[in-house]
Amino acid sequence: MEPRPTAVRAPIQLRIADDIRIQIERGELAPGSSLPTLAEICEQWSCSMNSARGAINILKAQGLITAGRGKAPTVRIQPRRVIRSSERHQLEKDLALKPEEERARLGEAETNMNMSIDHQRFSSHYSQVPATEEFATIFGVEPGETLLRREWEATDPKTHVRLSWSVSHMPLALVSGNPAVLDERNEPWPGGTLHQLLTVGIEIMTVVDEVTARMPTTVEAQVWDLPDGVPLIFCRRISSDAAGRVIEVSDADYPADRTQLKFVTPLKPWPEHHPTPMGHN
Amino acid sequence: MEPRPTAVRAPIQLRIADDIRIQIERGELAPGSSLPTLAEICEQWSCSMNSARGAINILKAQGLITAGRGKAPTVRIQPRRVIRSSERHQLEKDLALKPEEERARLGEAETNMNMSIDHQRFSSHYSQVPATEEFATIFGVEPGETLLRREWEATDPKTHVRLSWSVSHMPLALVSGNPAVLDERNEPWPGGTLHQLLTVGIEIMTVVDEVTARMPTTVEAQVWDLPDGVPLIFCRRISSDAAGRVIEVSDADYPADRTQLKFVTPLKPWPEHHPTPMGHN
DNA sequence: GAGTGGTCTAGACCACTGT
DNA sequence: CAGTGGTCTAGACCACTCC
Numbered sequence: 001m002e003p004r005p006t007a008v009r010a011p012i013q014l015r016i017a018d019d020i021r022i023q024i025e026r027g028e029l030a031p032g033s034s035l036p037t038l039a040e041i042c043e044q045w046s047c048s049m050n051s052a053r054g055a056i057n058i059l060k061a062q063g064l065i066t067a068g069r070g071k072a073p074t075v076r077i078q079p080r081r082v083i084r085s086s087e088r089h090q091l092e093k094d095l096a097l098k099p100e101e102e103r104a105r106l107g108e109a110e111t112n113m114n115m116s117i118d119h120q121r122f123s124s125h126y127s128q129v130p131a132t133e134e135f136a137t138i139f140g141v142e143p144g145e146t147l148l149r150r151e152w153e154a155t156d157p158k159t160h161v162r163l164s165w166s167v168s169h170m171p172l173a174l175v176s177g178n179p180a181v182l183d184e185r186n187e188p189w190p191g192g193t194l195h196q197l198l199t200v201g202i203e204i205m206t207v208v209d210e211v212t213a214r215m216p217t218t219v220e221a222q223v224w225d226l227p228d229g230v231p232l233i234f235c236r237r238i239s240s241d242a243a244g245r246v247i248e249v250s251d252a253d254y255p256a257d258r259t260q261l262k263f264v265t266p267l268k269p270w271p272e273h274h275p276t277p278m279g280h281n
Numbered sequence: 282m283e284p285r286p287t288a289v290r291a292p293i294q295l296r297i298a299d300d301i302r303i304q305i306e307r308g309e310l311a312p313g314s315s316l317p318t319l320a321e322i323c324e325q326w327s328c329s330m331n332s333a334r335g336a337i338n339i340l341k342a343q344g345l346i347t348a349g350r351g352k353a354p355t356v357r358i359q360p361r362r363v364i365r366s367s368e369r370h371q372l373e374k375d376l377a378l379k380p381e382e383e384r385a386r387l388g389e390a391e392t393n394m395n396m397s398i399d400h401q402r403f404s405s406h407y408s409q410v411p412a413t414e415e416f417a418t419i420f421g422v423e424p425g426e427t428l429l430r431r432e433w434e435a436t437d438p439k440t441h442v443r444l445s446w447s448v449s450h451m452p453l454a455l456v457s458g459n460p461a462v463l464d465e466r467n468e469p470w471p472g473g474t475l476h477q478l479l480t481v482g483i484e485i486m487t488v489v490d491e492v493t494a495r496m497p498t499t500v501e502a503q504v505w506d507l508p509d510g511v512p513l514i515f516c517r518r519i520s521s522d523a524a525g526r527v528i529e530v531s532d533a534d535y536p537a538d539r540t541q542l543k544f545v546t547p548l549k550p551w552p553e554h555h556p557t558p559m560g561h562n
Numbered sequence: 563g564a565g566t567g568g569t570c571t572a573g574a575c576c577a578c579t580g581t
Numbered sequence: 582c583a584g585t586g587g588t589c590t591a592g593a594c595c596a597c598t599c600c
Contacts, residue, residue: 001478002363004414014499017499018499021498021499056421057337057338058499061342061509062336062497062498062499063498074516081493083491086544088544089546089548090546090549093548093549093551097551101562111401154511157515160522171427202430203550203551205547205548205550206544206546206547206548206550207546207548208543208544208545208546209543209546210541210542210543211492211541211542211543211544212362212514212537212541213346213494213512213514213537214512214537214538215342215343215344215510215511215512216343217302217343218295218298218299218302218339218343222459228342229496230496231494231496231512231537232496233492233493233494242550253489254493256493257495258495258496258511259493260491260492261490261491261492261493262488262490262491263367263489263490263492263493263544263546264487264488264546265367265370265371265487265488265490265544265545266486266487267370267371267485267486268371268372268374269486270374270484
C-alpha cells in the first residue's frame with residue numbers, strides 16, 4: 001500500500017533476517033553483541049513491529065541469535081564443542097579387564113570427560129521391558145522377549161540441566177547368568193557394561209555407531225536447556241560379538257551446539273608391491 | 282524454583298502445539314494426514330488466528346509437520362535415511378589400485394549409492410586458495426600457503442535440488458608432482474582422490490571423521506530443498522598418512538532427514554588368558 | 563469461486579531488564 | 582521507572598489448492 005522499493009518479491013521478514021545474517025557472517029555484528037531493537041528494525045526497514053519480530057524469529061530458528069525478554073537479542077556465542085571420540089570404545093574394553101577400584105576411578109571420570117564429578121549428579125534406572133518389533137529385528141529374537149533396559153542420566157546439581165543421557169537395551173537371557181548385572185547399584189555408569197558382559201563370557205568385537213540429527217521437542221529443549229535453533233544429535237551404538245551376534249543397543253542424544261562426535265578409521269595398508277601408475281615411489 | 286512451567290500458565294501457542302504433537306506421537310494423526318485447519322484450531326482452543334499460526338510455526342520448527350499455502354498442514358512423512366558408512370573409506374582405498382576403467386565405473390556408482398547416475402548432474406570446481414589460520418593449524422603449514430581446493434556438487438537435473446556437496450583442501454605442494462591432479466576433468470568425483478595421491482607416492486592410513494549438526498541458513502535450506510525444522514549434519518573428514526601427516530581435509534553437509542552416518546569400529550581382542558572375575562567361561 | 567495458509571499491519575497487555 | 586521483547590487479538594490482502 002505504501003512506497004514499494006520494488007527490489008524483490010521476497011517477504012520483508014526474510015529480507016530483514018538475511019540482511020542481519022550477512023552482518024553477522026561478516027563480523028560486523030560480533031558474537032555477544034546486541035542486535036538493533038525491534039523499534040530500530042521497524043524504522044530501518046520501514047515495517048511493522050510484527051514483521052521485525054518475524055525476522056528475529058527466523059534468526060532464532062537458525063540458531064544465530066538468542067533473545068529474551070527485556071533486552072535486545074544478541075548474536076549467539078557458540079559454546080565449545082565437547083569431543084566424544086570412538087576411541088572410547090576400545091578404552092572401555094581395555095578397562096573391563098582392570099581391577100574394580102581402577103574401573104570405578106577411570107570409569108566414572110571418563111563418563112563425562114570435560115566436567116568434574118562434583119558438578120554432575122548421576123542417576124540410573126534399570127528395568128525389564130518386552131522387545132518391540134524394532135529391537136527384536138536388531139537382536140534377532142522374537143518380539144516380546146524380555147530385554148534389560150538401562151537408562152542413565154547426568155544432570156547439573158545446581159541448574160538441573162541435563163548433561164548426558166543414554167538408554168541401553170540387551171536381551172535379558174544373555175546376562176541372566178550374572179544377577180549382579182540387574183542391579184543398578186553395581187557400576188552404575190555406562191562404561192561398566194563391558195566388564196559386566198565379561199562376567200558372563202561375552203566379548204564385544206565390533207561397535208557400529210549410527211548417527212543422525214533432528215530438532216528437539218519442547219520438553220527435550222527444556223531438559224537440555226537448548227536455545228532455539230539447536231538440533232539434537234542422535235547416536236545409536238550397536239555392539240556385537242565375534243560371531244556377529246548383536247549384544248547391546250545403546251541410544252544417546254547430544255546437544256549439537258556442545259558436541260562433536262569423532263570417529264577414527266584405520267585403513268589397511270596397500271600390498272607391498274602395488275601398482276605405481278606414473279612411476280613414482 | 283520450578284523448572285517446569287507446567288501447562289497452566291504456558292502460552293497458548295505452546296499448549297496447542299504440545300496437544301497436537303502428542304496426537305502425532307500417539308499415532309492419532311498418522312504421517313501424511315491433515316491437521317485441523319487454522320479456523321478449526323481457533324475454535325477448539327478458542328484463540329485467535331495468529332495464535333493458531335504460532336502453534337503451527339512451532340511444530341514446523343520441530344520438523345513434525347509441513348505446511349504450504351492453500352491446504353491444511355500435514356504430518357510430515359519422514360523420508361528414508363540414506364546410510365553413508367565409514368566402510369566406504371576402505372573401499373575407496375582399495376579402488377585406488379584398480380585399473381582406470383574400473384575406477385570410473387565403480388567410483389561414479391559409489392558416489393551416490395542410492396540413485397542412478399542418470400538422475401544426478403555432477404559438477405566440480407578446482408581452485409587454489411591461501412591457507413586460513415584454521416587450515417594452516419590442521420595441516421601444520423604456514424598461514425597463506427597455497428592449498429588445492431576442490432568442490433563437488435551433485436544436483437537433480439530436473440529440480441536443481443542439491444543431492445550431495447563437499448569441499449576438499451590439501452596443500453598444493455603435496456600434489457604438485459602430478460599436474461593431472463589439478464585438472465578437474467580427470468576423475469571428477471571425490472572417490473578418485475586416493476588414486477591421485479597414489480600417483481605422488483602418498484598413502485592414506487587413517488581417516489578421522491568429525492561430526493556435528495546445525496540449522497541451515499535460508500540459502501542452504503533452498504539449495505537442499507529442506508523443509509522447516511530439518512538440521513544439516515556437518516562432517517569434516519581428516520585423512521593422514523602413516524607418519525600422522527594430515528594430507529586432506531574434506532568438509533561435507535548432509536540433510537539430516539535423509540541421511541544416517543554409520544561408523545564401524547572393530548575392537549582388539551582381549552588377551553587369550555584374561556581374568557574371568559566370577560569364574561565363568 | 564470458495565477455502566486455506568502466508569504475510570503484514572496496528573494496537574494492546576504482560577514479563578522482564580536495566581537504571 | 583522506562584524500555585524492551587513475548588504474547589495475543591482483530592483485521593486485511595495475497596497466493597495457492599481444490600472443486
